[in-house]
Amino acid sequence: MSYFAYKNGVLHVENTPLTEIANQFGSPTYVYSKAALVENFSAYAQACKANGRDESTSLVCYSVKSNSNLAVLNLLGRMGSGFDIVSGGELLRVIAAGGDPRKVIFSGVGKTQDEMRLALSHDILCFNVESTAELQRLNDVAGEVGKQAPVSLRVNPNVDAKTHPYISTGLKENKFGIAYDEALATYRKAASLPHIRVVGIDCHIGSQLLDDTPLLEAFDRLTELVDQLSEEGIHLHHFDIGGGIGINYNNDQPVAVGDYLTRLFQKVDQWRQRRYQGAPIQVLFEPGRSIVGNAGVLLTQVEYLKHGDGKNFAIVDAAMNDLMRPAMYQAWHGVQPVTQRAGAPKTYDVVGPVCESGDWLARERALAIEQGDLLAIMSAGAYGMTMSSNYNTRGRAAEVMVDGDKLHLIRQREAASELFALESVLP
Numbered sequence: 001m002s003y004f005a006y007k008n009g010v011l012h013v014e015n016t017p018l019t020e021i022a023n024q025f026g027s028p029t030y031v032y033s034k035a036a037l038v039e040n041f042s043a044y045a046q047a048c049k050a051n052g053r054d055e056s057t058s059l060v061c062y063s064v065k066s067n068s069n070l071a072v073l074n075l076l077g078r079m080g081s082g083f084d085i086v087s088g089g090e091l092l093r094v095i096a097a098g099g100d101p102r103k104v105i106f107s108g109v110g111k112t113q114d115e116m117r118l119a120l121s122h123d124i125l126c127f128n129v130e131s132t133a134e135l136q137r138l139n140d141v142a143g144e145v146g147k148q149a150p151v152s153l154r155v156n157p158n159v160d161a162k163t164h165p166y167i168s169t170g171l172k173e174n175k176f177g178i179a180y181d182e183a184l185a186t187y188r189k190a191a192s193l194p195h196i197r198v199v200g201i202d203c204h205i206g207s208q209l210l211d212d213t214p215l216l217e218a219f220d221r222l223t224e225l226v227d228q229l230s231e232e233g234i235h236l237h238h239f240d241i242g243g244g245i246g247i248n249y250n251n252d253q254p255v256a257v258g259d260y261l262t263r264l265f266q267k268v269d270q271w272r273q274r275r276y277q278g279a280p281i282q283v284l285f286e287p288g289r290s291i292v293g294n295a296g297v298l299l300t301q302v303e304y305l306k307h308g309d310g311k312n313f314a315i316v317d318a319a320m321n322d323l324m325r326p327a328m329y330q331a332w333h334g335v336q337p338v339t340q341r342a343g344a345p346k347t348y349d350v351v352g353p354v355c356e357s358g359d360w361l362a363r364e365r366a367l368a369i370e371q372g373d374l375l376a377i378m379s380a381g382a383y384g385m386t387m388s389s390n391y392n393t394r395g396r397a398a399e400v401m402v403d404g405d406k407l408h409l410i411r412q413r414e415a416a417s418e419l420f421a422l423e424s425v426l427p
């Protein structure tokens with residue numbers, strides 16, 4: 001169900017008109033629906049349960065980089081979520097939000113020694129290791145602190161996720177993961193290292209996947225490896241299929257999370273029956289976008305309308321520094337006027353005030369709008385605020401979580417003085 005809908009011509013989030021949010025908190029502001037977050041996370045949790053899984057046989061590790069606000073992490077953590085992190089900073093966020101570090105998995109190609117030490121000190125669930133050099137370093141660091149690091153290897157199954165090249169990560173030519181052909185040798189190496197404990201296997205083949213076929217293919221590829229490993233006496237405790245399920249941005253029809261999980265669990269069960277007398281393996285998921293993407297919008301106000309020769313611009317107070325996805329991936333976001341107006345629409349490019357031609361949020365949209373109107377940039381809950389910057393010395397947007405008719409400011413708008421507070425001039 002959509003928690004973003006018009007009532008009496010005004011766009012609401014749950015029971016709250018966006019006009020009220022603009023009045024109270026100004027713009028640009030990221031606005032999230034708590035009910036949408038709960039519903040999207042529950043789609044995973046319920047599908048696990050419906051397929052006979054409990055926490056020992058399934059764990060959803062929310063991808064923190066998609067939206068890392070403490071209120072989001074806290075809400076998901078309270079529903080039992082684990083977390084997929086890609087930096088030490090994200091681990092500190094999870095802990096600050098009350099998340100359980102023992103349900104944290106640590107992904108990423110460039111983990112530093114300090115990040116490894118931090119994660120080891122909090123006894124995280126697993127390091128998703130992406131290279132032999134990283135494996136060696138992790139072994140050394142774990143040895144120094146007298147621990148064994150739990151490790152999964154991120155294996156590149158070399159399947160085509162058929163998504164945007166910038167968000168496709170499962171092909172040979174990507175920087176991510178260990179090549180399929182090198183995986184066995186790397187596992188043998190891992191098993192031989194004294195401060196490494198091999199616990200799992202993982203992959204993450206890309207993002208905004210509308211179809212689960214590539215994921216199921218990746219699963220099949222990796223099970224072959226797991227079987228070979230088990231013949232060599234290397235037994236894995238978990239299988240992490242990564243994230244990547246897409247959302248509806250523009251008449252997209254992503255696979256339903258429940259359908260995908262059911263198909264995957266059926267495959268898991270058949271495989272375990274065939275090879276391991278039904279002995280279970282814990283299945284991990286790393287969803288980001290499919291949990292937060294459509295739970296948030298970016299609220300912005302029209303500063304100026306500029307009508308030109310064959311081209312009209314709506315210049316708004318949000319910009320590429322607030323929402324980078326259009327500039328970076330040519331991403332499409334819906335644009336909805338907060339208050340519907342009668343009158344003939346004109347075609348606009350919706351652009352920000354930043355001094356870059358790449359600073360656009362939407363192109364060629366039919367809108368009936370006036371200066372001062374509010375717009376909602378839709379589907380902005382994932383990779384919105386987390387990718388924002390202070391380019392042009394613009395303070396980052398406020399963030400508000402709506403819960404029915406209650407409003408919670410979950411991040412204050414940044415003031416300009418805060419942006420240069422860490423800087424100093426020469427003596």
Ligand SMILES: *Cc1c(COP(=O)(O)O)cnc(C)c1O
Binds near residue numbers: 065107204208242287
């Ligand atoms: C970004 C990322 C995810 C989340 O991807 P979504 O497409 O948002 O579900 C999961 N795992 C890893 C390793 C990632 O880098």
